Structures are given as C-alpha cells and as structure tokens.
Amino acid sequence: STVLVENADRNRCHRHTQDLRMAPGSAERLMDSTLQAAREELVRGLSGLLDRRIPAQDGPGHAVPDGAVVLGTRESSQVVRRLVPAGELARVGEDGFLIRSVSQGRRAFTVIAGNTDVGALYGAFAFLRRLQTHRPITGLSLAESPRIANRHLNYWDTERLYAGNNASGTGGLNGENGALFNFAATGESAARNLPVILDRYLVAARALASVGITGITINNVNADNAYLTPEYIEQEAALADALRPYGIRLALSIRYAAPTDQRFAPDTLTDEQMAPVDPAFQEWWSRKARQIQEAIPDFVGFTVKANSEGQPGPQDFGYDHGDGANGMATAVAPLGLRIYWRTFVYNADVDRDRLKRAYLEFGPIDDEPQPDGTRGRFLDNVFLQTKNGPLDYQAREPIHPMFGRMENTNQALELQITQEYTGQNRMLCFLAPMWEEVLKTDTYATDGDGRLLERRLVGHIVDGTAQHHADTAIVGVANLGNADNLTGHHFSQANLYAFGRQAWDWTLDSADIAEDWVRMTWGNGRGLVSALVAMMMGSWEALVSYQTPLGVAHQFRSSDHYGPAPSEVLAREDWSPVYYNQADATGLGFDRSPTGSDLTAQYFPTLAARYGDIDSVPEELLMWFHHVPWDRPMPSGRIFWDELVHRYYAGVRYVGEMRRTWDSLESQVDARRFAEVKAKLALHEADAADWRDTCVSYWQQFSGREIRATD
Ligand code: GCU
Structure with a gap:
C-alpha cells in the first residue's frame, strides 16, 4: 500500500550541480541519493505492476501501515533498526540485502534492508523482480549477497x-x-x-x-x-x-x-x-x-x-x-x-x-x-x-x-x-x-x-x-x-x-x-514463457553450429567480424581465417596437441590429457585442438565431414524454427516490438544461411566429398 523510506534525502549529492547545464527533467533525479533512487524504483515499479498509484512516505508515523514496503539500512531507518538484527544483516556484506515479511498484530508488511544504501537498492530491485515474475511476496525471509565484489x-x-x-x-x-x-x-x-x-x-x-x-x-x-x-x-x-x-x-x-x-x-x-x-x-x-x-x-x-x-x-x-x-x-x-x-x-x-x-x-x-x-x-x-x-x-x-x-x-x-x-x-x-x-x-x-x-x-x-x-x-x-x-x-x-x-x-x-528476463520483458503467459525460454536457450548452440561448429575458430570477415570468410588470407597470419582452419586434403582444424603447438600443456594435467588426445577431447572443441581427418568416425555414427555439414544445416534450421516460434507469438507481443524482432530474425536467417553455404562449399574444395544434409 505504501513505500516507506526514511531519511531518503539525507545524502543528496550536491557536487557539480551548480555548474551543470542540465537537460530538462533531469535535474531532480541528478541530485538523488541512492535511497531516493530506491524509493523511486519502488514507487514506479509497484505502481506500474499493480496498476494503481502507490504513495511514498518518509517516516513511520506511529505504525508501519499494513501492506507497506519499508526500505533502508540500520543507519537510515528506525524500522530496520528495530526489526532486523545487526548480526544477520552484517552477514550479507556491503552489497547484500535481506527481505523479510513481518507481521505485527493485524498488520503485515515487507522490510528490505541493506548494510549500505546500494545494498538496499539492490533489495528493492530483487523484490520488484519477484513481483514481476509472479513469485510469492509473502512469507519472505531472503538473504542475498554477490559472490564477486x-x-x-x-x-x-x-x-x-x-x-x-x-x-x-x-x-x-x-x-x-x-x-x-x-x-x-x-x-x-x-x-x-x-x-x-x-x-x-x-x-x-x-x-x-x-x-x-x-x-x-x-x-x-x-x-x-x-x-x-x-x-x-x-x-x-x-x-x-x-x-x-x-x-x-x-x-x-x-x-x-x-x-x-x-x-x-x-x-x-x-x-x-x-x-x-x-x-x-x-x-x-x-x-x-x-x-x-x-x-x-x-x-x-x-x-x-x-x-x-x-x-x-x-x-x-x-x-x-x-x-x-x-x-x-x-x-x-x-x-x-x-x-x-x-x-x-x-x-x-x-x-x-x-x-x-x-x-x-x-x-x-x-x-x-x-x-x-x-x-x-x-x-x-x-x-x-x-x-x-x-x-x-x-x-x-x-x-x-x-x-x-x-x-x-x-x-x-x-x-x-x-x-x-x-x-x-x-x-x-x-x-x-x-x-x-x-x-x-x-x-x-x-x-x-x-x-x-x-x-x-x-x-x-x-x-x-x-x-x-x-x-x-x-x-x-x-x-x-x-x-x-x-x-x-x-x-x-x-x-x-x-x-x-x-x-x-x-x-x-x-x-x-x-x-x-522473459517474464519481465515479454510477459508471464505460460505458453509465451516456455516458448521464448526454449528458443533463447538453443540460440547460442545454433549460432556455433552455423558459424564455427566442432571447435573451428575465427572464420570471420576481417572488415566487420560479422560475416563468413573461411578463405581469407591476411598479411598477418594470426588474423587469417585460413590459418585458423588449416583446411587441406587430409582434414580440418588446428593441431594444438603435443604433436602440434602444444597449447594443451598450459592446462592442468587432467585437462591437458583430455584436450591433447583426439579420442578424449570434447566433441565441441575437436578442431580447436586437433586437425581432424575427413573420414574420422564421430559419436553420431557419421563421419567427420558429414557431421560437419550436418551441424551447419542444423544451425540454420534452428533459426528458421526461431522465426516460426516468434511468428506464432504475434498475439501475445506488442505490435512494435513484434515487428522489430521479426525483421531481425529475417536478416538473421538469411545471414546464417550465408555462413552455412560459404563455409560448406569452401570446405568441400578440400574434402572432395558430397554434401549430405541430414535432418
Ligand atoms: C577484439 C576487437 C578489438 C578489441 C580487442 C580487445 O579483437 O576486435 O576491437 O580492441 O578485441 O579486446 O582489446
């Protein structure tokens, strides 16, 4: 019902504000303190998500209102001081936060507490995320802190x-x-x-x-x-x-x-x-x-x-x-x-x-x-x-x-x-x-x-x-x-x-x-969420497949690092796609095993052994570490050449599926963003096909084998 942030104004940043020529509308926010920013996020976020105006309040008055969200640190907020034990808060560290559901008599409210104002701000965003992704916001006792400083x-x-x-x-x-x-x-x-x-x-x-x-x-x-x-x-x-x-x-x-x-x-x-x-x-x-x-x-x-x-x-x-x-x-x-x-x-x-x-x-x-x-x-x-x-x-x-x-x-x-x-x-x-x-x-x-x-x-x-x-x-x-x-x-x-x-x-x-991200960006509809998550989760492997499958690296056009250029020879060997692919009549890929450059020796022994041996290297890194014979049998039962071709085709097919998935979601996405993504997917599919066709036909000059695209 209310956002309660005590003392939000205490740290206003006064630096430089006199000298600034400010864009209209920005002046107020420019001087915000972190607690003001947190208050604003909560007010804006809650009002938007709940579709009604949520008021903000600076002090607790005599009692925290029912349904309120209280935010602060032990320093800024009496409520936090009263309800959040110092020891528990200390454990979440500088950037961490606690979110607690509190009941007092007939009133229930939420306390978001940090050791620092920024910690409290992160707590505000975490709370909004729960609401926006349709997770419970009652009965909470959450403690979070980052693993990396x-x-x-x-x-x-x-x-x-x-x-x-x-x-x-x-x-x-x-x-x-x-x-x-x-x-x-x-x-x-x-x-x-x-x-x-x-x-x-x-x-x-x-x-x-x-x-x-x-x-x-x-x-x-x-x-x-x-x-x-x-x-x-x-x-x-x-x-x-x-x-x-x-x-x-x-x-x-x-x-x-x-x-x-x-x-x-x-x-x-x-x-x-x-x-x-x-x-x-x-x-x-x-x-x-x-x-x-x-x-x-x-x-x-x-x-x-x-x-x-x-x-x-x-x-x-x-x-x-x-x-x-x-x-x-x-x-x-x-x-x-x-x-x-x-x-x-x-x-x-x-x-x-x-x-x-x-x-x-x-x-x-x-x-x-x-x-x-x-x-x-x-x-x-x-x-x-x-x-x-x-x-x-x-x-x-x-x-x-x-x-x-x-x-x-x-x-x-x-x-x-x-x-x-x-x-x-x-x-x-x-x-x-x-x-x-x-x-x-x-x-x-x-x-x-x-x-x-x-x-x-x-x-x-x-x-x-x-x-x-x-x-x-x-x-x-x-x-x-x-x-x-x-x-x-x-x-x-x-x-x-x-x-x-x-x-x-x-x-x-x-x-x-x-x-x-899908729930917060596109909506919570069940079909929408599962379709988009599945589409996104496969998108990287698909790109690897139609660009640089099975561990072959750096086949990019030097001008923009976007399109394919497997035949490009540059003045610098170590920028040239041909140097990275080492395509020849025997096979494809760069030997970095002990018989080649021996990069593998830089890894700890277990990985060095795994990567150094063509029989144990993960398939996805095969050509990163080995020059692979065209006829080498692969786990799929195909020979290497057929597997390679298969990957290129499968990758492009996946992009086609993404395009169709997107089209099927038209009624669930706003018109502007729908059209913008649709246009990008069309370019994407054409460019992915260009990668496949350019690369496969170039490799074929060396392999001399037939292109058998498999499903
Ligand atoms: C890439 C990129 C450069 C960049 C470099 C870097 O090679 O193409 O533009 O400067 O990375 O990480 O320093």
Whole structure:
C-alpha cells in the first residue's frame, strides 16, 4: 500500500550541480541519493505492476501501515533498526540485502534492508523482480549477497559498436556514431554533450543497477588520451554524479604512453622517464589520478591494454607487464585505486600459436619468488583481466589456460556482452549458456603439492574461493548504445541482464535467468514463457553450429567480424581465417596437441590429457585442438565431414524454427516490438544461411566429398 523510506534525502549529492547545464527533467533525479533512487524504483515499479498509484512516505508515523514496503539500512531507518538484527544483516556484506515479511498484530508488511544504501537498492530491485515474475511476496525471509565484489562493464565507446547504436546495420561500421554517452569528441551537437545528462544515461544506470553492476569503464579499450584532459574530466565528473546514486562508479581506459603525449605539455615525460620504476613515471600517474579523484571521489581506477594490438606498453621501454602494472599500481595505491591490466597479448614473436602467449608472459611473473618469501610480483591493487578463452571472444572456446594458474595474482574474468563474433545486433544469440559453460568448467587446478583443489571451477577461481583471493572482479564488454532500447536488438538486452545476474551469482542456471528476463520483458503467459525460454536457450548452440561448429575458430570477415570468410588470407597470419582452419586434403582444424603447438600443456594435467588426445577431447572443441581427418568416425555414427555439414544445416534450421516460434507469438507481443524482432530474425536467417553455404562449399574444395544434409 505504501513505500516507506526514511531519511531518503539525507545524502543528496550536491557536487557539480551548480555548474551543470542540465537537460530538462533531469535535474531532480541528478541530485538523488541512492535511497531516493530506491524509493523511486519502488514507487514506479509497484505502481506500474499493480496498476494503481502507490504513495511514498518518509517516516513511520506511529505504525508501519499494513501492506507497506519499508526500505533502508540500520543507519537510515528506525524500522530496520528495530526489526532486523545487526548480526544477520552484517552477514550479507556491503552489497547484500535481506527481505523479510513481518507481521505485527493485524498488520503485515515487507522490510528490505541493506548494510549500505546500494545494498538496499539492490533489495528493492530483487523484490520488484519477484513481483514481476509472479513469485510469492509473502512469507519472505531472503538473504542475498554477490559472490564477486567488482562487477564491471567495459564500454567501448567509439570503435566497433556492435550493438546498441541506432543504425540498422551490423554496428558502427556504417558511419553513425551510436555511443551511449556523448563526450565532446563524439561529434554530436554541443547542446547534447556532457555535462548535459541525457535521460538515456539514467535509463541505462537504472537497468545496470537492477542487476547489480558496480562500475563502468566508459571509453574504448584502445584509449584516446583526450579522456585524461581537464575538459573531459569535467564531463566525466558530471556523468559520475549522475550514475552515483545507482551504485555505479566510473573507471577509465588509458593509453600506457599517455605521459609522453604533447597535449599534456609541459607535464610530459621523455622516453627515458617512461621506465615504470622511475619516480617521474609514477608521479605522473599519481598526479593524473589525483586530478581525476578530486573531480570523481569514488573513481575506480584504470583499465590498461598494454603491448596488445599495437597499443604501447612497458615492453616498448624495456620492461615487462609486471613492472608496468606495478609502476602504475604503486602510483595509485595510496588513492585506493585499482589497475585492471588486460592480458590480451598475442604477437606471434613469443610463440607461433598466439594463444600461448598470455600465459607464457604472465605466468612466470605470478610465480616469481619475492624477497619476503612469498611468490608473485603483481601488487594487490592489480587485477589481471583475462578473456574467457585464449583467442578472442569466439562463440565457443576452451577456457583460458590462465584460470587457476595465476595463484598469486588477482584475476578478473572478461566476457564480451556485445556480440562481436556472435551475431552483433542482427542475430538473436542468448549468451548466458556460454558463460555458464565457462564459469562451470572444471580447471582441475592443483595446489603446490599437486593435489586437486576442492573448489576449482572457473567460477571459484573468479570468486576467490579457490585460491583465497580477497579481491574479486568480473568484467563484461558492454552492448549499450544510443538506441531506444539501448542494445539495438531487443533480445540483446537479455545478454546484459544475464551478465549482471551471473556476475552476482555465477552458480545460477542460465535457463532460470532466461525465464526471469522473459517474464519481465515479454510477459508471464505460460505458453509465451516456455516458448521464448526454449528458443533463447538453443540460440547460442545454433549460432556455433552455423558459424564455427566442432571447435573451428575465427572464420570471420576481417572488415566487420560479422560475416563468413573461411578463405581469407591476411598479411598477418594470426588474423587469417585460413590459418585458423588449416583446411587441406587430409582434414580440418588446428593441431594444438603435443604433436602440434602444444597449447594443451598450459592446462592442468587432467585437462591437458583430455584436450591433447583426439579420442578424449570434447566433441565441441575437436578442431580447436586437433586437425581432424575427413573420414574420422564421430559419436553420431557419421563421419567427420558429414557431421560437419550436418551441424551447419542444423544451425540454420534452428533459426528458421526461431522465426516460426516468434511468428506464432504475434498475439501475445506488442505490435512494435513484434515487428522489430521479426525483421531481425529475417536478416538473421538469411545471414546464417550465408555462413552455412560459404563455409560448406569452401570446405568441400578440400574434402572432395558430397554434401549430405541430414535432418
Ligand atoms: C577484439 C576487437 C578489438 C578489441 C580487442 C580487445 O579483437 O576486435 O576491437 O580492441 O578485441 O579486446 O582489446
């Protein structure tokens, strides 16, 4: 009947508000505190879901009204102080919450409590989710807390906007800048640039808070130094103020060699001063970080792509990744900031199989004995940010061999939400099952004495319980843009949603996540829910089948990473599809077993043996690790060639089924979204068929066998 949030106004954010030119209608919300935001979510959510106006109240009066929802912390709320024991609340930690149904005499009400305002906000969203997904909201005694502390997005603003932009094509390749946030350099008219806060930033912030995202690196990983200039910092501060009530903190991607950029003159460094151990280097980053922190007090820190794909890094100055990361980490540690150092390094000069390079470079630093008797050189405020697989966000990869291997270093898992290689904003591909597969893969990690760890799934490594890491992080490369629905394809929203849910609790079942999302996005009708959940759950395997089945990798057109190009030969061998498929008269696939590149040796012994042997490697990873003879018998009873063809055809057939399922739901979906998804599915089916036909006919040139498409 009522939403009761005591003291919601006590933390109003006053920073920067005088200087801001604010978009009409945004001013009020810009100054919100987290508790105000929570109150607003409850009022709006409950009013919408119950279809009547639900009032809000600031104080309890003499008694909490029957049917009320009370929200707060022990600090903000008398009701919480009275009804929620401190010890129980303490157990859910900083971001966690309790939801309790309380009866007092003839009155019954719900209490949502957090230790922090943000925890309470997360509780509000969890409560609304129950209501919206038709779960009981009485008799509740719920306690939830996230398994991973830092749940971040990396947003690649200016390059490769695969999703979320308003353009109808395959991404930002058609010239339109579809970035979510408008910074000066994005070229939009100044009146709509930051520090003006557009409504869509708040829509995005609310969406992200609803799934517990705690931070966002706002610029491209191939960073532009402009983001470190005073002009930009002022804009970033305005954005940080707008996102803060939703518990979302800003971070920045930086270019390692920024200190040499003349735009910072006279505060620039010479190449000699770029030694990461040089006080000048550390002082430069410390000054820059302080400047940012003065404007953004809760600034997270820097994401660094160093010595990767042409980006500068410590190796250009004669130092290794440990020196570089630690140089920056030392500079910002007194400010409480972190360095997210990416491990996406792959130049072939260390090993011709580029997949081996990251572990070869980072492994020894993790293992290095230290003067104090411990091992591992990376400092505590460094996270090594590692993609789920060793190549580059392919639709199916084995886990990265570094998971479990970096015992002495904080490791963040990086997943790609924006569907670079998984259909961009054209194809419907629900990625949660892929992430679930990654997170629940057994690393078979052992301890120093060679004994198997008790908790050793990738999820345990990432949540710190496997190897007792205190600080934990997971990062998703975001699929947001300026589209009305933020992600371009309506079903791409499911990926953002799922990332947040899995970042909060990686043990969740992806089908349950899909179900929640369908109920909240499309409706609770029984037939609708089961049809859409089933359709989504098979969509990733279908994409794998018609693009890169049975473990073959990276067959993408280099121009856009969308369409098929199995015959493409590029100047760089390690970017060329032909290098990845190794097609010849004997068979198909890349030998990474001990007879080939021996990537398998980087895994713990159980996985190394399993992947290294063509008879025991999981079928789905067959060509990732082996060059497979065309006539090899497969578990299905078909020979490899026939199985391969079968997969391509089955994948495309599945897309046809999705299209028909969607058509059958017309009466249950609003007309606009129905038509938009229908149009995408038509493109999807045509493009999937193109993948099948291009690949199968190219492979046939080598196999010389007949195409027998099976049902
Ligand atoms: C992919 C992507 C690049 C990106 C890179 C990275 O290769 O195509 O645009 O910069 O990943 O993760 O750094």
